[in-house]
Amino acid sequence: MFFATYRRFSTTYRESGGKTGKPCYNADRTHGGGHLKITLEHIPGQEPEVILRGDTESREAKAVLATLNHASSFGKLVLQEEDESFLVDPGDICYFEASGGRTYAVTKDGRFEIREKLYELAAALNSKGFIQINKSTVVNINFVRSIAAEFSGNYSARMKDSDETLTISRKYFQTFKEFVRR
Incomplete structure (x- = not known):
């Protein structure tokens, strides 16, 4: 091609x-x-x-x-x-984040801009292990090492191979939990 x-x-x-x-x-x-x-x-x-x-x-x-x-x-x-x-490959992406009107893909190699909108990525890549965890983040579940509750009622997702943590908001946690169980 x-x-x-x-x-x-x-x-x-x-x-x-x-x-x-x-x-x-x-x-x-x-x-x-x-x-x-x-x-x-x-x-x-x-x-x-x-x-x-x-x-x-x-x-x-x-x-x-x-x-x-x-x-x-x-x-x-x-x-x-x-x-x-x-x-x-989508499987090489740790998560997507929206910031300043732009969308970025975060991989082990860095942070790259992507033209698609966050909601488009969440819908298109749901079957590949991606789930929205807050208003501005869609995470690849295969890169999540652990989940911990926070005092605020939110949860934090610690990423594999890094010390980075992402916030799972209360609004998205139930959907996240169901996604992990399937």
Whole structure:
């Protein structure tokens, strides 16, 4: 699918050796003063990673971003950090949070912006182990290590592999408890 998407730009592909000595597919496209270079490198045993660098306002770059966003319907999410976009499996995301009118995905590697709204993520990823725990957070239950009651009546969820804790508000706790039991 990735190659077919870019064939419409009348781009030719060539196979060469990548940094690892494995096959690497390169595509160059120059049009209207813009330049787009795509490199696909096969690295056995590693998750696919897509990085887009350059003028993200060009027609070609916008088409690439649209394709990446469409890829989310195939089980991947598109995360953004500055001028780079990454395809990530939902299972690699610890939680999503909304802050300042934006939505972020938090992984073991950092915090990345995501275009989807929090309520859209909660609905779409519920079957994959994600549940909303407060007004601004949707958590991946697979990353929760423990739950503790707080004096305020809320609960705190301690995350695996970090000292981070998230608040489970009273409003969402019953739904959270039922979700964990199923």
